[in-house]
Amino acid sequence: MALIVHKYGGTSMGSPERIRNVAKRVAKWARAGHQMVVVPSAMSGETNRLLSLAKEVAPSKHTDAVLRELDMIAATGEQVSVGLLSLALQAEGMEAVSYAGWQVPIKTDSSYSKARIQSIDDVRVRADLEAGKVAIITGFQGVDDQDNITTLGRGGSDTSAVAVAAAMRADECLIYTDVDGVYTTDPRIVPEARRMARISFEEMLEMASLGSKVLQIRSVEFAGKYRVPLRVLSSFTPWDISIDEEARSGTLITFEDDEKMEQAVVSGIAFNRDEAKITVVGVPDKPGIASRILGAVADANIEVDVILQNVSHGGKTDFSFTVHRNDYQKTLDLLKSGVVASLEAADVVGDTRICKVSIVGIGMRSHAGVASTMFRTLADEGINIQMITTSEIKTSVVIDEKYMELAVRALHKAFALDESQTAV
Numbered sequence: 001m002a003l004i005v006h007k008y009g010g011t012s013m014g015s016p017e018r019i020r021n022v023a024k025r026v027a028k029w030a031r032a033g034h035q036m037v038v039v040p041s042a043m044s045g046e047t048n049r050l051l052s053l054a055k056e057v058a059p060s061k062h063t064d065a066v067l068r069e070l071d072m073i074a075a076t077g078e079q080v081s082v083g084l085l086s087l088a089l090q091a092e093g094m095e096a097v098s099y100a101g102w103q104v105p106i107k108t109d110s111s112y113s114k115a116r117i118q119s120i121d122d123v124r125v126r127a128d129l130e131a132g133k134v135a136i137i138t139g140f141q142g143v144d145d146q147d148n149i150t151t152l153g154r155g156g157s158d159t160s161a162v163a164v165a166a167a168m169r170a171d172e173c174l175i176y177t178d179v180d181g182v183y184t185t186d187p188r189i190v191p192e193a194r195r196m197a198r199i200s201f202e203e204m205l206e207m208a209s210l211g212s213k214v215l216q217i218r219s220v221e222f223a224g225k226y227r228v229p230l231r232v233l234s235s236f237t238p239w240d241i242s243i244d245e246e247a248r249s250g251t252l253i254t255f256e257d258d259e260k261m262e263q264a265v266v267s268g269i270a271f272n273r274d275e276a277k278i279t280v281v282g283v284p285d286k287p288g289i290a291s292r293i294l295g296a297v298a299d300a301n302i303e304v305d306v307i308l309q310n311v312s313h314g315g316k317t318d319f320s321f322t323v324h325r326n327d328y329q330k331t332l333d334l335l336k337s338g339v340v341a342s343l344e345a346a347d348v349v350g351d352t353r354i355c356k357v358s359i360v361g362i363g364m365r366s367h368a369g370v371a372s373t374m375f376r377t378l379a380d381e382g383i384n385i386q387m388i389t390t391s392e393i394k395t396s397v398v399i400d401e402k403y404m405e406l407a408v409r410a411l412h413k414a415f416a417l418d419e420s421q422t423a424v
Contacts (some may be wrong), residue, residue, distance in 0.1 A: 001033045001034060001035060002034050002035070002171035002172070003034070003035045003037070003129070003168060003169070003170045003171055004029060004034045004035070004036055004037070004170060004171060004172055004173075004174065005028060005037045005038075005039065005161055005162075005164055005165040005168070005170045005172070005173040005174070006025075006029070006036065006037070006038045006039070006141065006161075006173045006174050006176060007038075007039045007040070007041075007157060007160075007161030007162075007173065007174070007176060008022050008038070008039075008040045008041065008176045008235055009041050009157070009175075009176065009178065009179070009235070010041040010042055010043060010044035010046070010047075010179045011044045011100040011132040011133075011177075011235075012040075012041075012176050012177070012235035012236075013040050013041060013042070013044070013081050013084075013085070013117050014044035014045075015043075016084070018235075019081075019084050019085055019088050019214050020088050020091075021235075021239050022038075022040070022085060022088070022176075022235065022239075023085060023088035023089045023091070023092050023094075024092060024239040024240070025142055025235070025239040026038055026085075026089060026094075026134060026175075026239060026356070027092040027094050028240065028243065029136075029243060030094055030134055030385070031240055032243055032285035034289070035129040035370060036116075036129075036134045036135070037129070037134075037136075037137065037164060037165075037168065037170070038085065038134065038136045038137070038140075039136075039137050039138070039139045039157060039160050039161035039164060040078070040085055040136065040139060040157070041077075041078065041081065041139050041140065041157040042077025042078050042080065042081055042140070043077065043080065043081060043107055045340070046080070047074055047077045047140075048076040048275070050074055050076065050077055050141055050350070051070065051072050051074060052071070054069070054070055054073050056098065058070065058289065062121055062129075064112065065348075067112035067113055068148055070112070070113065070151050071112045071113060071141075071148075071149055071151045072150050074113075074140075075100075075101070075138070075140065075141040075149050075151055077141050078100075078141055079100050080136035081138070082098035082099065082100070082137065082138050083139075083163050084134045085098070085099050085136050086098040086134075086136050089134055089136075089370055091289060094133075094134055094293065094356055095131070095132060095133040095134065096133060096134040096135075096136060097133050097134075097135060097136070098136045098137075098138075099124070099125070099135065099136065099137045099138065099207070100138050100144070100325065101137070101138050101140075101141035101142040101149070101160075101386070102141075102143035102147070102149060103124070103142055104120060104121060104122070104124065104125060104137060105121055105142070105143050106119075106120050106122070106137075106141070106142035106143065106160065106163070106164075107121075107143065107144070107145070107268070107274065108142035108143065108144055108146065108150045108152070109144060109150075109415050110144040110145070110150065110361060110393065111150070112148075112150060112151070112406045113151055113153060114152070114153045114237060114301070115142060115144070115150035115151060115153075116151050116152070116218075117142060117152070117160075117163045118158065118166075118271070119167075120163060120164060120167035122164075122166070122167050122168050125164075125168070127389075130400045135168065137160070137164060138160070139156060139157025139158070139159075139160040139161060140152055140156040140157045140160060141156075141160075142160075145155060152218070153218075154216075155215075155216030155218075155219070155315050156216065156218075157359060158175060158215055158216040158218075158219035159216055159218040159219040160219075161173055161175065161219070162219040162222040162223045162226075162228055162230065163222050165223075165228045166222055166223075166225075166226035166228050166337040170228065171229070172229045172230075172231065172247075173223070173229065173230050173231070174227050174231050175215065175219075175230065175231065175232045176232060176234065176235035177214065177232060177233075177234065177235065177236070178234065178236065179214065179232075179234060180195060180233060180234035180236075180237070180249065180250060180346075181195040181196065181214075181232050181233060181234075181249075181251035181253040182195070182196050182199055182204065182212070182214050182232055182253075182268070182414070183195050183196065183268070184268045184412065184417040185198065185268060185269040185270070185271075185408055185417070186271070186408070189405050189408050189409065190269075190408060190409050190412045191205045192412070192417075193243070193416035193417070193418070194411065194417065194418060195251065196251050196267065196268070197251065197252065198251060198252040198253070198254050199251060199252075199253055199254070199267060199268075200253070200254060200255070200362055201223065201224040201254070201255055202224075202255050202362060202393055203220065203267050203268070203361065203362055203369045203393060203416060204220050205220045206270070206360045206391070206393060206394045207218065207268055207270045207359070207360050208220045210270035210271070210272060210356065210358040210360065210394065210396060212268070212270045215232065220253070223253065223424065224226050227255065229251065229252075230252075230253040231247075231250050231251065231252050232250050232251045232253070233246070233250025233251075234249075234250065234272075237249065254288055254383045264407060264418065265361050265364060265367045265370055265415065266359045266360065266361040266363065266364065266370065266415040266421055267360055267361040267362070267363070267417075267419065268359075268360050268361070268417070269358070269359055269360075269408050269411050269412050269415075270357075270358045270360060270406055271356065271357045271358070271407075272355060272356045273289060273355040273401055273404060274323045274324055274325050274326075275305060275306075275323065275325060275355065275356055275398070276322065276323055276325045276327075276328035276350060276351065276352040277318070277320060277321070277322050277350060277351045277354050277386070277387070277398065278320065278321055278322070278332065278335070278340075278347050278350050279318055279320040279349050279350070279351075280293055280318065280319045280320075280335060280340065280343070280347075280348050280349070281318050281320070281345060281346045281347040281348065281349060282316045282317075282318065282345050282346030282347065283316065283317060283319055283343050283344075283345045284285055284315060284316065284317075284343065284344065285312035285315055285316060285317040286315075289319065290309065290319065290341065290361045292339070292342075292343060292365070293319055293335070293339060293343070294307075294321070294419070295319075296334060296335070296339045297311040297321075297331060297334065297335075299336055300330065300331075302323055302327045302330065302334075303323065303324065303325075303327070303337070303355070304321045304322070304323055305321070305322045305323065305389075306321065306322045306356065306387045306388075306389045306398055307320070307321045307389075308320045308321070308388075308397065316346075320387065320397060322354070322387070324339060326353055328350060328352055331350075332348060332350050334345060336348055336355055353400060353401050354386065354398050354399065354400065354401055355398070355399060355400075355404040356396050356397070356398050356399075357396070357399060357407045357408060357411070358394050358395065358396035358397075358403060359374055359394065359395050359411060359415065360393060360394045361393060361394075362377070362393050364392065364393050364394070364395075365392050365393060370395065371390065373414060373415070374395055374397070374414075375397075376413060376416040377410050378397065378399070378407060378410070378411075379408065380410075381403070381406055381410050383395075383399055383400075383403045383406065383407055384399065384400070385398070386395045386399060386400075
């Protein structure tokens with residue numbers, strides 16, 4: 001008998017009929033003798049609806065006091081989901097019990113809307129499993145040391161599921177979504193994109209961090225750190241297919257860099273259109289400038305991605321970096337309010353019309369010329385590169401957002417990903 005964690009996304013929980021289908025699928029696994037823990041998201045669109053209600057009455061300035069109440073509101077979507085799924089399982093003749101994050105408890109820090117999990121006490125949940133019950137735990141939420149409800153940020157239910165699987169040493173964590181696995185790129189942009197049978201944790205972590213929406217990056221970090229076996233698969237396959245068939249479907253995220261995976265120099269193309277570029281113009285080219293700029297940004301809890309410092313002219317240089325578009329105005333205001341003057345910089349300017357396109361593959365470690373192929377492909381399409389960043393297994397470029405789809409299609413073809421041996 002194995003301990004299995006199922007995670008279901010918002011579309012999988014999007015209606016009473018879909019919730020009943022989820023219950024039938026979970027019951028199938030439980031009847032096969034497995035101990036089952038389920039972590040569902042809020043019903044599709046529910047979190048947005050709740051936060052839009054809050055926006056109508058909330059102050060525009062998001063103080064800690066305001067963020068606390070927003071977390072209180074946003075967390076209710078998952079509580080509805082676990083209650084409905086528990087009722088649906090009971091209707092299937094299964095004993096089931098639902099838990100909010102604070103009841104487990106899932107302990108987090110106090111960073112409202114961006115909380116990080118610190119510990120999970122699984123005593124109550126294990127007792128229910130030993131009694132033959134299905135345990136259903138809210139995703140996306142936890143509780144801090146002052147017993148305030150916190151949320152983990154968008155996509156946090158993936159992180160919750162993997163964290164629960166890690167804490168309980170689950171045999172496998174299955175992430176059910178509205179897609180049937182991880183693709184070489186978004187099939188809506190490249191119809192020839194192929195589903196990968198497997199992908200390494202390193203590659204999946206890069207894909208998630210670079211814009212792939214299949215898995216939330218923190219969930220992949222958790223899975224890699226605690227070696228949680230992870231599989232991405234679709235909740236829209238028939239619920240009554242055999243468990244063996246279901247367990248073999250989707251994409252397995254693996255720790256093994258086997259020969260089959262090494263055949264692909266590039267495994268996937270990721271993209272992110274949610275970034276914006278900030279440039280501090282004419283700063284003194286001397287030690288400590290980058291630290292002062294990025295230190296102020298970090299102190300405001302703003303994450304920075306690509307960084308570029310230009311060549312110095314006359315002792316002055318331009319310093320550019322990218323942030324999430326949601327943090328764009330906040331970053332501009334922060335720098336203009338004092339940092340720029342203290343640095344004696346000429347100006348600070350921004351651009352929200354950019355995107356990031358990346359190639360990812362563990363085979364890049366042992367193959368030369370991959371980046372040059374990328375750059376030549378983009379040049380042939382007349383696409384100018386504004387910024388570049390690299391690691392052992394990825395190369396990312398910042399380009400004008402109007403060229404994003406053209407760049408993705410061209411790169412997918414250039415690296416023959418529609419013919420990849422990792423695809424099925």
